[in-house]
Amino acid sequence: MDRQLLSGDEAVALAALHAGVALGTGYPGTPSTEILEAFSALGGRAQWAPNEKVALEVGLGAAFGNARALVTMKHVGLNVAADPLFTAAYTGVSAALIVVTADDPGMASSQNEQDNRRYAVAAGLPMIEPSDSQEAYDFFFTAVEISERWKIPVLFRMTTRVCHSKSVVGAGSDGPAAASAIGSSPVPHFERDISGRVMIPANARPAHRRLRAKLAEIAAWGETSPLNRVEAGDRRLGIAASGVAYLHAAEAAPGAGFLKIGLVNPLPIELARTFAAGVERCVVVEEGDPVIADALRAAGIAVESKLEMYRFGELDVARVRRILAGDTTPEDPPARGRPPELCPACPYHTVYATLRKHDCIAAGDIGCYTLGVLPPYEAMDTCVAMGASIGVGLGLRHVLPPDEARRVVSVIGDSTFVHSGISGLVEMAYNPPPTGHVVLILDNGTTAMTGQQEHPGTGRTLDHAPTGKLSIEGLAKAIGIGSVTVIDPYADPDGFERLLLERLAASDLSVIVARRPCILAAADIRQWDQQADRLRAEHEARLGGHDFGGHTALADQADVCAIVDEP
Amino acid sequence: MRHRGRAMKTITNVVLAGLGGQGVIKASDILADAALRAGLDVKKAEVHGMSQRGGSVTSDVRFGGRVLSPMVPRGEADFLVVLAPSEVAVTLPLLRTGGVLLSPDLVPDGALPNKRSLNVALLGALSHYIDLPSEAWLDAMKAALPERLQAVNEKAFALGRKLAAEGVTIS
Numbered sequence: 001m002d003r004q005l006l007s008g009d010e011a012v013a014l015a016a017l018h019a020g021v022a023l024g025t026g027y028p029g030t031p032s033t034e035i036l037e038a039f040s041a042l043g044g045r046a047q048w049a050p051n052e053k054v055a056l057e058v059g060l061g062a063a064f065g066n067a068r069a070l071v072t073m074k075h076v077g078l079n080v081a082a083d084p085l086f087t088a089a090y091t092g093v094s095a096a097l098i099v100v101t102a103d104d105p106g107m108a109s110s111q112n113e114q115d116n117r118r119y120a121v122a123a124g125l126p127m128i129e130p131s132d133s134q135e136a137y138d139f140f141f142t143a144v145e146i147s148e149r150w151k152i153p154v155l156f157r158m159t160t161r162v163c164h165s166k167s168v169v170g171a172g173s174d175g176p177a178a179a180s181a182i183g184s185s186p187v188p189h190f191e192r193d194i195s196g197r198v199m200i201p202a203n204a205r206p207a208h209r210r211l212r213a214k215l216a217e218i219a220a221w222g223e224t225s226p227l228n229r230v231e232a233g234d235r236r237l238g239i240a241a242s243g244v245a246y247l248h249a250a251e252a253a254p255g256a257g258f259l260k261i262g263l264v265n266p267l268p269i270e271l272a273r274t275f276a277a278g279v280e281r282c283v284v285v286e287e288g289d290p291v292i293a294d295a296l297r298a299a300g301i302a303v304e305s306k307l308e309m310y311r312f313g314e315l316d317v318a319r320v321r322r323i324l325a326g327d328t329t330p331e332d333p334p335a336r337g338r339p340p341e342l343c344p345a346c347p348y349h350t351v352y353a354t355l356r357k358h359d360c361i362a363a364g365d366i367g368c369y370t371l372g373v374l375p376p377y378e379a380m381d382t383c384v385a386m387g388a389s390i391g392v393g394l395g396l397r398h399v400l401p402p403d404e405a406r407r408v409v410s411v412i413g414d415s416t417f418v419h420s421g422i423s424g425l426v427e428m429a430y431n432p433p434p435t436g437h438v439v440l441i442l443d444n445g446t447t448a449m450t451g452q453q454e455h456p457g458t459g460r461t462l463d464h465a466p467t468g469k470l471s472i473e474g475l476a477k478a479i480g481i482g483s484v485t486v487i488d489p490y491a492d493p494d495g496f497e498r499l500l501l502e503r504l505a506a507s508d509l510s511v512i513v514a515r516r517p518c519i520l521a522a523a524d525i526r527q528w529d530q531q532a533d534r535l536r537a538e539h540e541a542r543l544g545g546h547d548f549g550g551h552t553a554l555a556d557q558a559d560v561c562a563i564v565d566e567p
Numbered sequence: 568m569r570h571r572g573r574a575m576k577t578i579t580n581v582v583l584a585g586l587g588g589q590g591v592i593k594a595s596d597i598l599a600d601a602a603l604r605a606g607l608d609v610k611k612a613e614v615h616g617m618s619q620r621g622g623s624v625t626s627d628v629r630f631g632g633r634v635l636s637p638m639v640p641r642g643e644a645d646f647l648v649v650l651a652p653s654e655v656a657v658t659l660p661l662l663r664t665g666g667v668l669l670s671p672d673l674v675p676d677g678a679l680p681n682k683r684s685l686n687v688a689l690l691g692a693l694s695h696y697i698d699l700p701s702e703a704w705l706d707a708m709k710a711a712l713p714e715r716l717q718a719v720n721e722k723a724f725a726l727g728r729k730l731a732a733e734g735v736t737i738s
């Protein structure tokens with residue numbers, strides 16, 4: 001294989017292609033998004049799911065059907081997918097199921113810095129962690145090997161620096177030859193296995209025991225697996241490390257001995273015991289929570305953990321030097337340049353100006369539109385998790401005195417609405433607050449925050465080909481929301497303001513779809529639409545008038561009081 | 568066992584900085600690719616995310632014998648290439664004592680036919696200081712830029728290189 005400079009995300013995509021992954025699915029989220037985009041560009045079959053739970057379920061189904069599957073998400077995505085994840089550990093799989101979780105220590109682009117190594121322990125799943133792109137490539141094959149040998153889903157943990165840093169792949173690697181070690185792609189077929197796949201208690205009890213037995217075998221295998229390795233060094237200092245922290249540590253302490261851990265669950269406990277016994281001082285260098293240090297200490301191995309102050313933020317060479325020196329003096333704050341802001345011609349400006357002008361209490365959500373929290377608007381009052389705006393807004397409406405309750409608006413983006421806002425809207429119709437409620441869906445025709453991905457509401461697939469299009473307004477009406485209005489807030493700011501005030505004054509349930517394309521995506525969207533129209537026309541000419549991939553049954557545009565002004 | 572200590576001494580550390588949309592990432596792609604083409608080990612790190620919304624962007628490129636951490640340690644950059652004057656002050660602590668700052672001041676107003684090629688002009692200036700073969704630079708630019716922007720960027724690169732050679736740097 002030629003030497004290539006690849007990001008960790010690209011390396012995973014290339015490995016997935018070489019490993020014969022039949023289906024890649026996921027939901028966008030920094031820093032994981034580029035994996036499926038690259039997999040698709042390389043010719044792999046990749047698709048966006050409406051959210052991570054659905055993605056994992058689709059991947060699981062594929063793996064039940066004896067096809068290799070890859071599922072990608074950012075760390076918080078695994079919270080959404082956790083329900084199927086924990087029981088998929090019991091059912092196991094027929095062909096490989098690799099679940100990438102991309103953690104974000106330091107929160108470069110996330111709402112928290114949870115450490116998903118905890119999920120591996122909690123769900124009882126093997127977890128592999130690469131340090132750079134070459135390892136991301138190589139370890140992917142080992143992940144497939146483990147998954148198929150033990151018929152178990154494998155978590156593949158990456159972090160922002162591993163996902164987005166570029167490093168050389170291919171030097172000294174046998175490339176596609178590595179794929180031969182895992183055999184060619186299995187042939188998809190269905191094999192009935194009711195006791196193994198239907199997790200009623202009578203089946204789940206033995207399944208749990210099976211899972212633990214598999215883990216014990218994997219732990220024994222891991223003791224000598226090349227995923228973990230010892231690098232001899234000065235006996236005075238031994239460092240146990242995984243992920244990018246290993247690279248920082250190798251630079252900070254070039255003479256030290258190393259236990260480089262690539263299988264972070266189950267940990268190579270006996271290897272670590274021998275390693276620690278062979279050095280005078282053994283320090284665990286890890287980003288985030290002291291997961292490895294706690295586990296080794298629980299096993300009675302004398303290791304030092306980093307100090308509490310290094311739980312926060314990402315590590316770098318300088319911070320690792322401080323950890324090794326036990327330095328507790330205050331750290332220089334990291335250089336913080338100019339924060340991002342809404343693009344000058346972003347359609348959200350008028351929305352936030354209006355919310356601000358009328359002192360709305362905005363239960364917000366996550367996306368580009370979260371930038372409305374920054375000056376000059378400061379027009380967002382809560383932002384917790386994707387989809388939370390609707391539930392949080394309803395909770396506020398339920399308890400606040402009526403004059404305050406009437407100021408509450410839930411503000412949510414289109415991709416976020418499809419991801420996890422729909423059930424909030426069902427809750428609104430089911431348990432309406434006494435003052436009613438207003439949900440403002442900011443439909444900019446794309447998932448702007450993560451770099452303009454498609455979603456079910458755009459009517460285009462991951463690679464921008466036309467497909468079924470979810471009608472947000474049609475869905476809202478079907479759920480039973482009395483007032484559903486579509487408006488372009490940019491073209492008609494006064495109309496938008498009037499509408500919002502009218503809906504806030506009413507006591508029924510309202511959905512306002514503020515529809516105007518993201519300025520950065522608008523040109524592309526126009527081009528894809530034209531292409532889709534062309535394809536549709538060609539197709540109709542061939543088939544004689546049959547619609548394909550058109551609007552869903554819910555789309556009933558004419559029925560909705562539309563004040564749309566197409567740009 | 569690997570000889571990490573020895574490998575590290577041969578590493579060149581470059582930090583590129585600017586605002587979203589200025590082509591910081593593009594410039595660091597070209598630099599990293601040029602080093603790759605020169606047969607060196609290379610790593611490149613940046614934080615993506617909301618960079619298209621005008622926020623600060625920095626990208627670290629490290630190359631040489633064997634690169635470990637993908638990030639340039641604070642205060643250890645040999646070169647700091649800054650595309651936006653407003654970003655100089657915040658990024659200056661990244662530069663080591665005696666390191667070289669390349670900022671837009673290097674390129675006189677109006678010297679560039681297209682201001683958008685400032686990123687490549689400053690790469691040209693950088694090329695004066697670091698030892699990478701000129702074919703590696705040219706091939707990297709060809710690979711990273713569309714055909715129609717080739718000529719204007721090659722001019723910008725040559726201009727930056729000439730200005731640096733004439734010693735107009737203020738560091």
Ligand SMILES: Cc1ncc(C[n+]2csc(CCOP(=O)(O)OP(=O)(O)O)c2C)c(N)n1
Nearest residue numbers: 029366367368369413414415416447448449
């Ligand atoms: C569970 C979860 N998955 C993914 C993300 C990453 N993420 C944050 S907001 C967002 C979608 C934003 O799209 P949209 O709602 O359309 O708003 P826009 O950015 O276009 O304004 C994504 C994918 C996340 N924060 N949490």
Ligand code: SF4
Nearest residue numbers: 343346368448518519
């Ligand atoms: S990227 Fe699009 S949605 Fe985000 S701020 Fe810019 S115009 Fe608005």
